[in-house]
Amino acid sequence: MHPEERVAGIDIGSRSIELVLLEGEQMVYWAQAPTTFDPLAQCRRLLNNQKAHRIVATGYGRMLLLENFNDREVTAITEIQAYALGARHLCPEARTVLDIGGQDTKAIALAPDGKVAKFEMNDRCAAGTGKFLEFMAAALQVSLESFGSFALEADKRIQINSMCTVFAESEATSLMARGERPANIAMGLHLAIVQRTIAMVHRVGSVAPVLFAGGVAHNLCVKFLLEENLRQPLIVPDHPDLVGALGAALHGKMRLL
Amino acid sequence: MPTPYDEMWEKLNLDLPAHEGLLQVLGKFYGDIYLSQEGRLKGMEYLDFVLSEVHGLRIQELQEAKARGRKVIGTFCIFVPEELVLAADAIHVGLCAGADIGKEAAEKILPRNTCALIKSFVGFKLARLCPFMESCDLVVGETTCDGKKKAYEIFANYAPVYVMEIPQMKNACDWDLWKAEIQRFREEIEAVTGRKITAPKLREAIRLVNRRRRVLQRLNKLRAAVPTPISGRDVLLINQISFYDDPTRFTDKMEILCDELEDRVKAGQGIVPHKTPRLLLSGCPMAVPNWKLPYLVESSGAVIVGEESCIGTRNTRDLVDEGGESLKDMLDFIVDRYMKIDCACFTPNAERVEHIVDLARELRVDGVIHYALSFCQPYAMEAFKVEKALQNAEIPMMSLETDYSLEDVGQLKTRVEAFVEMLR
Numbered sequence: 001m002h003p004e005e006r007v008a009g010i011d012i013g014s015r016s017i018e019l020v021l022l023e024g025e026q027m028v029y030w031a032q033a034p035t036t037f038d039p040l041a042q043c044r045r046l047l048n049n050q051k052a053h054r055i056v057a058t059g060y061g062r063m064l065l066l067e068n069f070n071d072r073e074v075t076a077i078t079e080i081q082a083y084a085l086g087a088r089h090l091c092p093e094a095r096t097v098l099d100i101g102g103q104d105t106k107a108i109a110l111a112p113d114g115k116v117a118k119f120e121m122n123d124r125c126a127a128g129t130g131k132f133l134e135f136m137a138a139a140l141q142v143s144l145e146s147f148g149s150f151a152l153e154a155d156k157r158i159q160i161n162s163m164c165t166v167f168a169e170s171e172a173t174s175l176m177a178r179g180e181r182p183a184n185i186a187m188g189l190h191l192a193i194v195q196r197t198i199a200m201v202h203r204v205g206s207v208a209p210v211l212f213a214g215g216v217a218h219n220l221c222v223k224f225l226l227e228e229n230l231r232q233p234l235i236v237p238d239h240p241d242l243v244g245a246l247g248a249a250l251h252g253k254m255r256l257l
Numbered sequence: 258m259p260t261p262y263d264e265m266w267e268k269l270n271l272d273l274p275a276h277e278g279l280l281q282v283l284g285k286f287y288g289d290i291y292l293s294q295e296g297r298l299k300g301m302e303y304l305d306f307v308l309s310e311v312h313g314l315r316i317q318e319l320q321e322a323k324a325r326g327r328k329v330i331g332t333f334c335i336f337v338p339e340e341l342v343l344a345a346d347a348i349h350v351g352l353c354a355g356a357d358i359g360k361e362a363a364e365k366i367l368p369r370n371t372c373a374l375i376k377s378f379v380g381f382k383l384a385r386l387c388p389f390m391e392s393c394d395l396v397v398g399e400t401t402c403d404g405k406k407k408a409y410e411i412f413a414n415y416a417p418v419y420v421m422e423i424p425q426m427k428n429a430c431d432w433d434l435w436k437a438e439i440q441r442f443r444e445e446i447e448a449v450t451g452r453k454i455t456a457p458k459l460r461e462a463i464r465l466v467n468r469r470r471r472v473l474q475r476l477n478k479l480r481a482a483v484p485t486p487i488s489g490r491d492v493l494l495i496n497q498i499s500f501y502d503d504p505t506r507f508t509d510k511m512e513i514l515c516d517e518l519e520d521r522v523k524a525g526q527g528i529v530p531h532k533t534p535r536l537l538l539s540g541c542p543m544a545v546p547n548w549k550l551p552y553l554v555e556s557s558g559a560v561i562v563g564e565e566s567c568i569g570t571r572n573t574r575d576l577v578d579e580g581g582e583s584l585k586d587m588l589d590f591i592v593d594r595y596m597k598i599d600c601a602c603f604t605p606n607a608e609r610v611e612h613i614v615d616l617a618r619e620l621r622v623d624g625v626i627h628y629a630l631s632f633c634q635p636y637a638m639e640a641f642k643v644e645k646a647l648q649n650a651e652i653p654m655m656s657l658e659t660d661y662s663l664e665d666v667g668q669l670k671t672r673v674e675a676f677v678e679m680l681r
Binding site for chain 2: 079115117
């Protein structure tokens with residue numbers, strides 16, 4: 001096997017699917033698609049016409065690919081390992097990885113050699129993940145993309161007590177009914193997410209530098225509040241949602257050598 | 258589909274259609290999780306048979322014994338001294354409560370945030386699905402945790418319940434309390450069975466229960482070999498079945514199984530590939546048919562080599578001293594033995610943490626998975642202490658909290674797989 005041959009990494013998450021193609025160390029192609037109700041069809045669409053000698057799947061849908069792509073060489077790794085590999089590639093000195101995705105949050109401590117030393121994941125409830133932000137943005141009639149900058153316009157910090165998506169929404173509704181500024185409510189919701197996430201990061205040790213990945217890393221307010229709480233700047237890669245797919249592809253490359 | 262047991266089940270007032278559904282699900286589960294394994298010991302056929310007849314032949318045996326005047330005593334906890342039950346010529350069954358059955362019915366009389374085990378035993382009763390429970394002349398509860406303690410008060414409306422008070426510490430006064438409780442239990446058993454517990458009878462019972470513990474100790478020693486000669490699932494099943502099978506027959510069968518296992522160990526045969534990560538499971542009991550986590554672990558590229566649990570080493574580690582001459586001495590030795598149980602209901606319970614670290618070293622495990630049932634405060638809280646001690650011993654640990662439902666299987670699998678990847 002020549003190292004320049006192509007390896008595909010595909011991260012099948014709850015909200016979106018990311019594909020990364022590596023040629024040697026070089027990322028030669030990437031693409032993204034919503035997961036929809038038929039993730040397998042979406043994977044086929046993404047991989048269609050893409051030459052890859054090996055596919056490594058990660059994310060909650062990894063087994064789907066493993067079981068259905070009989071015509072190609074497919075292996076699977078967990079998101080934990082994929083994010084660890086991807087993060088170390090982008091930032092070789094990273095010691096902690098925080099990934100906030102559509103329905104999962106993961107905090108991963110890396111040993112000095114880059115191996116996973118410890119990890120924490122949220123339990124079955126999706127409170128404090130991207131899904132929560134999506135619901136709350138909709139409740140406040142703000143687009144998800146601008147929800148972070150919208151919250152940063154807050155002029156005070158309100159405590160939102162409930163982390164349950166349903167209860168938090170009703171808390172937000174009653175705040176609106178009392179005439180609270182939407183930006184302040186948005187800030188309160190962001191604070192709630194960050195407080196929950198911080199606890200997870202501390203449980204794995206929060207050793208600097210921390211790399212922040214996953215779709216929620218696009219959110220400026222979450223990043224700002226995390227940095228404020230952790231008292232350190234976070235590294236956010238250019239494409240934070242591709243870190244898992246990149247890590248999966250890197251794993252495939254490691255196995256080739 | 259009619260079975261030879263329908264009449265018996267009807268007499269026991271089971272909900273027949275629902276019960277048939279339960280047996281079907283159980284059979285399918287068992288096929289997927291157990292019968293699909295490769296390289297199993299021939300001796301496991303006995304356990305396959307016992308499990309396939311769990312609500313059939315074994316219940317028929319109980320009914321026949323009852324017809325001859327023997328009583329059936331059901332228990333939920335390894336604190337209840339089985340020796341006293343056997344010495345009164347009664348039959349002891351450990352009631353299982355490991356399935357997500359009758360949850361809706363149970364939640365009508367219990368808070369939703371009650372652990373799955375409590376909901377399950379109440380659920381089985383309310384849904385009329387457990388022929389063991391329906392065969393019991395007495396169901397013995399205990400005060401191990403607040404959830405169980407309060408649930409028995411409600412459960413007493415539906416079944417003949419007797420509750421033992423378990424001490425919470427291990428001082429001299431706690432020993433006295435436990436001694437008094439064992440005396441009180443002895444009187445209760447004598448009253449229910451109408452038989453006196455005599456020294457010769459008790460001596461015989463102590464020896465029998467010890468013999469069963471010894472064979473399980475032997476099994477645990479053999480299975481610790483490298484390469485791993487038997488799956489963790491199979492050993493868990495053996496432990497589970499030890500709670501309701503006839504103790505003499507079970508022990509004899511397990512000696513034969515251990516002989517076979519010994520040959521396998523001598524031949525250096527393993528059931529998993531070289532370097533498969535070896536794990537110790539530690540925490541809450543896994544009652545029949547709760548095979549969820551062991552199956553997840555063993556289908557994620559790891560193998561389980563130990564169960565630090567009530568359905569595991571906590572039940573088999575300590576023997577009752579067989580040197581007692583008088584009835585009083587024997588009862589004292591029973592008190593001694595049961596006071597060694599390192600249940601998380603004790604405080605400060607440092608011995609459990611020591612046992613886990615020792616066991617992890619003895620078994621040469623690559624990691625430990627700590628398992629707590631959701632809402633089980635004692636075990637969930639001890640997880641932190643256990644993790645710290647294992648960290649000092651440089652043994653990786655992952656803490657999981659789950660129940661009997663299958664809704665979190667995807668997330669659990671990701672965690673378990675990631676933990677296994679970490680250990681490779």
